[in-house]
Amino acid sequence: MALASSTRASALSASVARRPPLSAFRRASRARHGRRARHAAASAVDTVPLGVDGGAYAKELASALDAVRLASELCQEVQGQLMRMDEQAETKEDRSLVTLADYAAQAIISWRIAQDFPDMTLVGEEDAEALTEGGEGGAETLNKVTNLVNKTLKGHMGEKAPTLSSQDVVDAINRGQSTGGPTGKHWILDPVDGTLGFVRGDQYAIALALMDDGDLKVGVMGCPNMPKTGEVLEFQESYAYGFSPRLVSKMLAGDSLGWYKGCIFTAVRGKGAYMFPTDPTLKFEPVKVSVSEAFDPRKAKFTEPVMKANSSQGFTAAVATNLGIECKPLRIYSQVKYGSVARADADVFMKFPKAGYMEKIWDHAAGVILVEEAGGTVSDAGGAPLNFAGGRYIEGLDRGIIAASSALHAKLLDSVAKSWSSSQL
Ligand SMILES: Nc1ncnc2c1ncn2[C@@H]1O[C@H](COP(=O)(O)OS(=O)(=O)O)[C@@H](OP(=O)(O)O)[C@H]1O
Numbered sequence: 001m002a003l004a005s006s007t008r009a010s011a012l013s014a015s016v017a018r019r020p021p022l023s024a025f026r027r028a029s030r031a032r033h034g035r036r037a038r039h040a041a042a043s044a045v046d047t048v049p050l051g052v053d054g055g056a057y058a059k060e061l062a063s064a065l066d067a068v069r070l071a072s073e074l075c076q077e078v079q080g081q082l083m084r085m086d087e088q089a090e091t092k093e094d095r096s097l098v099t100l101a102d103y104a105a106q107a108i109i110s111w112r113i114a115q116d117f118p119d120m121t122l123v124g125e126e127d128a129e130a131l132t133e134g135g136e137g138g139a140e141t142l143n144k145v146t147n148l149v150n151k152t153l154k155g156h157m158g159e160k161a162p163t164l165s166s167q168d169v170v171d172a173i174n175r176g177q178s179t180g181g182p183t184g185k186h187w188i189l190d191p192v193d194g195t196l197g198f199v200r201g202d203q204y205a206i207a208l209a210l211m212d213d214g215d216l217k218v219g220v221m222g223c224p225n226m227p228k229t230g231e232v233l234e235f236q237e238s239y240a241y242g243f244s245p246r247l248v249s250k251m252l253a254g255d256s257l258g259w260y261k262g263c264i265f266t267a268v269r270g271k272g273a274y275m276f277p278t279d280p281t282l283k284f285e286p287v288k289v290s291v292s293e294a295f296d297p298r299k300a301k302f303t304e305p306v307m308k309a310n311s312s313q314g315f316t317a318a319v320a321t322n323l324g325i326e327c328k329p330l331r332i333y334s335q336v337k338y339g340s341v342a343r344a345d346a347d348v349f350m351k352f353p354k355a356g357y358m359e360k361i362w363d364h365a366a367g368v369i370l371v372e373e374a375g376g377t378v379s380d381a382g383g384a385p386l387n388f389a390g391g392r393y394i395e396g397l398d399r400g401i402i403a404a405s406s407a408l409h410a411k412l413l414d415s416v417a418k419s420w421s422s423s424q425l
C-alpha cells in the first residue's frame with residue numbers, strides 16, 4: 001500500500017499548516033485535563049464518564065469512545081487544512097486516496113486502545129510502508145503525522161500528554177496489520193471511511209468495532225460532520241442533479257441549536273445504540289437511537305453510496321420502486337449511511353458493488369453493529385449475516401449488503417430477489 005512512486009517525493013508536500021486559534025473547546029479541554037492531571041498517575045489515560053451501560057464491554061467501550069473522540073478532532077483539523085489547500089490528498093498504489101488523517105487517526109486510535117489493552121490486535125486499513133519506505137517525501141509525511149498526533153494528545157491531556165516518537169507512530173499504525181479471525185478479540189478500524197467525502201469537505205466517518213470470537217460486540221463511529229438531525233441530509237440530492245454541489249458539512253451555518261453537527265454513535269451487543277456529540281464539552285445526555293418503526297412507502301427513504309462505481313444505482317432504484325419508495329435516494333459518503341438508518345433518517349441502506357469486488361471488514365463492522373443495536377437487521381442479498389471472522393475481507397458475501405428495520409428487512413429481501421430475477425432476464 002505504498003504511495004505511487006511518482007507521488008512519493010511530493011507526498012503531502014504543502015507547508016506546515018497554519019496553527020488555528022485556540023478554540024474555546026480546546027481551552028476548556030486543557031483546563032479540564034490539566035486539573036485532572038495533578039491527581040492522576042503519570043502514564044495512565046483518563047476514562048471519560050460514559051452515561052451508557054457497556055455491560056461486560058464497559059472498559060472497551062470507554063476506551064473506544066475516547067479514541068474515536070481524539071481521532072474525530074484530529075480529522076476535523078486535517079479536513080480544514082485540505083479545504084484551505086494547506087494540505088492535499090495523495091493516491092495509493094491501488095488508486096485510492098490517502099491523507100495525513102488516515103495515518104494519524106489510525107495511529108492515535110491504536111495508541112489509545114493499547115494504553116488500556118496492551119496485547120490488543122487491530123485489523124486496520126492503513127500501514128506505514130509509504131512513511132517508512134517513501135524516501136524524503138515519506139519522512140516529511142511521517143513528521144507531519146507525528147506532530148498531528150502529539151498536538152491532539154496535548155490538546156486533550158495537557159501537561160501529562162506523552163510525546164510520541166515517529167517510531168511510536170509507525171508502530172501504532174502497523175499494529176493494524178492483523179488478519180483478525182474467528183477466535184479471540186480483534187479491533188477493526190477504518191480511520192477515515194469515505195475518504196472521497198473527507199477530501200471534498202463532506203461526510204466521512206471514523207469507524208471502530210470490537211469483534212470477540214467472531215461476533216461484533218462494540219461499535220463506535222465518529223461522524224464529525226453529521227448533523228444532529230437528519231433533515232439536512234436531504235440536500236445531498238444536489239449531487240444527483242448536477243447543481244453546484246452544496247457541501248452537507250457546511251449546510252448549517254451557525255450554531256443556534258448548540259449542538260448542530262458532530263455525532264459519535266456507540267453500540268454494545270445487547271445494550272442498545274446511542275448518539276453523543278463529538279465535542280465532550282457539550283453536556284448532552286447520550287440519546288438512544290432506533291431504526292424507523294412504521295414503513296410508509298410514500299415517506300420512506302433509502303440511502304446508498306454517492307459514487308456509481310461503488311454500487312449499482314440502477315439496481316437499487318429498481319428495488320426501491322418495487323418496495324413502493326417514492327423519495328429520491330439519500331446519497332451519503334461513508335458509514336454515516338449506517339448512522340442514518342440507525343437513527344431513522346433513512347429506512348433502508350443498500351450497496352451492490354460490481355461482481356468480484358471484495359468488501360473489507362472495516363468498511364462495515366461499526367455500522368453493522370450500530371444498526372443491529374438500533375433494532376435493525378443487516379445481511380447480504382441472500383439474507384445471510386455478514387461474516388467478519390474470515391480475515392480482512394467479508395467472507396462469502398452474496399452480491400450486496402442491505403439494512404433496514406427488522407420488520408422491513410424481510411420485504412426488502414423479497415424485493416431484492418424479484419429485482420435480481422428481472423435484471424437477469
Ligand atoms: N469498486 C468499489 N466498489 C465498492 N466499494 C468500493 C470500491 N472501491 C472502494 N470501495 C470502498 O468503498 C468505501 C467508500 O464507500 P462509500 O459508501 O463512502 O462510497 S461513496 O464514496 O459514497 O460512493 C471505500 O472506503 P474508503 O477507502 O474508506 O473511502 C472503499 O473501501
Ligand SMILES: [Mg+2]
Pocket residue numbers: 190192193194195362363
Ligand atoms: Mg472505508
